[in-house]
Amino acid sequence: MDAQFFTAWIEEVARAVGANRDHLTRLDAAIGDADHGSNLDRGFTAVREALAAAPGGTPGAVLSLTGTTLIRKVGGASGPLYGTAFRELGKALGSGADVTLAELASGFEAALAGVRRLGGAAEGDKTMVDALAPASRALSAAVQNGTKAEEALDAARAAAEEGAQATIPLQARKGRASYLGERSIGHQDPGAASTALVLAALHAVAAG
Ligand SMILES: [Mg+2]
Secondary structure, three states, X not given: OOHHHHHHHHHHHHHHHHHOHHHHHHHHHHHOOOOHHHHHHHHHHHHHHHXXXXXXXXXXXXXXXXXXXXXXXXXXOHHHHHXXXXXXXXXXXXXXXXXXXXXXXXXXXXXXXXXXXXXXXXXXXXXXXXXXXXXXXXXXXXXXXXXXXXXXXXXXXXXXXXXXXXXXXXXXXXXXXXXXXXXXXXOOOHHHHXXXXXXXXXXXHHXX
């Protein structure tokens, strides 16, 4: 997987976030402050412009620029959290021109570790970690089993989606939604929902 592949991923994320902007904002309206869709849409629009202005580069550089731009452009908690995830992923991929599936799996572990460090959330707290952690596990397991890239990324996509759906009955213990206590139960976490979109975009690009 080269820089072109990762650029195509981020472009697909930007498209999916734009298409789901109102849906994400509705999820955030139920248990947050109704800005998740518009925040991410603004962020990934800026990322798309930043990538277009800096063509070429390496997979690591593409993802680091993605993370840095998100931190700069997106407020609230999601900008720093998403920005950290992409920066850690970019850093883990190093400066090589091509990335193996095993390297990508390690990169996702680094991204998850970065998000956990910054946000302090564990699985079950009703955050993006509930989608990112199972996706990372599924990807690492697929690498262990020698699964081919498209199938491995489909497993990661499915794990993220399942994890996002599984946030619905949870009570939030981190982030703004935690202020609602039991009233956060019955709503999908918007950060987990957008993380599932990010993983679905990755599989879509791998599937061609
Ligand atoms: Mg919000």
